[in-house]
Amino acid sequence: MHLRARAGVIVASVVLVVSGCAGALPSAAPGTPSTTSTRTPRTIAPSVTPSSSTTGLLGPGTASLNGDVTADVVVASSSTAYIDVGVAATRRLYVTTDAGAHVHEVREPSVAGSTLQASRLVFPTPTTGYAVLGDVVDGSTLLLRTTDGARSWQQVALPATAGAIAGVAGHGSRVYVATLACASGTPCRQVQIWSASVGSADFARISTSLPARDAGTGVGLAGWGDSLWLMLGGGSTSDPVTVTSTDAGASLTTRPGPVGVRCSPVATSAQAIWTSCSTGMSMSFQRVSGSGAEVTLDVGGSGTAGTFLDPVSDDVAFFGSEAGQWAGLYVTHDAGLRFTKVSDGPPGYLSSAWSPNLRFLSPSVGLTVGDGFVLYRTTDSGVTWRPVDVPSS
Numbered sequence: 001m002h003l004r005a006r007a008g009v010i011v012a013s014v015v016l017v018v019s020g021c022a023g024a025l026p027s028a029a030p031g032t033p034s035t036t037s038t039r040t041p042r043t044i045a046p047s048v049t050p051s052s053s054t055t056g057l058l059g060p061g062t063a064s065l066n067g068d069v070t071a072d073v074v075v076a077s078s079s080t081a082y083i084d085v086g087v088a089a090t091r092r093l094y095v096t097t098d099a100g101a102h103v104h105e106v107r108e109p110s111v112a113g114s115t116l117q118a119s120r121l122v123f124p125t126p127t128t129g130y131a132v133l134g135d136v137v138d139g140s141t142l143l144l145r146t147t148d149g150a151r152s153w154q155q156v157a158l159p160a161t162a163g164a165i166a167g168v169a170g171h172g173s174r175v176y177v178a179t180l181a182c183a184s185g186t187p188c189r190q191v192q193i194w195s196a197s198v199g200s201a202d203f204a205r206i207s208t209s210l211p212a213r214d215a216g217t218g219v220g221l222a223g224w225g226d227s228l229w230l231m232l233g234g235g236s237t238s239d240p241v242t243v244t245s246t247d248a249g250a251s252l253t254t255r256p257g258p259v260g261v262r263c264s265p266v267a268t269s270a271q272a273i274w275t276s277c278s279t280g281m282s283m284s285f286q287r288v289s290g291s292g293a294e295v296t297l298d299v300g301g302s303g304t305a306g307t308f309l310d311p312v313s314d315d316v317a318f319f320g321s322e323a324g325q326w327a328g329l330y331v332t333h334d335a336g337l338r339f340t341k342v343s344d345g346p347p348g349y350l351s352s353a354w355s356p357n358l359r360f361l362s363p364s365v366g367l368t369v370g371d372g373f374v375l376y377r378t379t380d381s382g383v384t385w386r387p388v389d390v391p392s393s
Helices: none
Strands: 067-073 083-086 090-096 104-106 118-123 129-136 138-146 155-156 164-169 172-181 193-199 220-224 227-232 241-245 255-257 262-267 273-278 283-287 294-296 308-313 317-321 330-334 340-343 366-370 372-376
Touching: 067 366, 083 118, 083 366, 118 164, 129 164, 138 164, 172 220, 172 372, 193 227, 220 273, 227 262, 273 308
Parallel strands: 164 220, 220 262
Antiparallel strands: 067 083, 083 090, 090 104, 118 129, 129 138, 138 155, 164 172, 172 193, 220 227, 227 241, 241 255, 262 273, 273 283, 283 294, 308 317, 317 330, 330 340, 366 372
């Protein structure tokens, strides 16, 4: 996640949306433990404080995650993840191919002669990735791709009529790009979806007509192979919708979408997505299975408390918040029906203004970037965390 001056974080609420919306289950209000959730007290392992010899990802001299900061962990597989860190114009990109045991630096996506920096990274496979430079709010964006594990990047040309890039998503065989073909700062209903085989630079527009909804505060986009999810109408309308497809956009199904200032879906299979929705100062979470059964998760927290939900599979997800009744790190193994407290999180998690960059590569292995840009790793599902040695640049 690319962060600017650590304000509220949209990623904090989660909705898992798949085809269908039937079978809603009652739940407690966000942030209030329900009778179906497990908040089991357990002994919390002592924090592992980095020693004076621990090197952060930006080297010595960068003590805290403050200001114009980037601290993002992008998972590509159960063994491969990319770690993008930076302060202002100083950016570095690292990769691990052994589930975080070791990292080495690769090339940060950039274009010669451009000052635009990466605002979004997606790796549909361990070696093939796409980067969005710039921000749709500013109306100036570029799309880059790598096919060699970020050792090199090439610019991908979309038609001039596509407009600014509002999102990119994909896993496995296909990648999707959402664009807004409207003047910057104006309400926009000209949302376009483009698709390509992973690794290809030839994007084709999905011609199927999309429902007329303002992009509002942004579009939510997720993809897994030929399965596509698009969320429209966040923030600016009273009738948001979720558009789904199982044939790479050849045909679309439209259903009522989750209500929120902005919703950000994450696919964990071709049948299911988890979507994070900001509802103002708080975060809400839901899950909808392939059968259409919808579950509103009991966990919740403030958007200014670094609240997040990190889906690992259709059944497993981790939740964290820095404050409130759900402070700490929790896990569900039953698709969100019950959450159990794992620990207080990585060192300093409950006492520093961290961003929700904590990501799990598998149900047991997770990575996060802490103060001083120290990379922490867990191999026991978040119970204990230890710093990862970073080689000198």
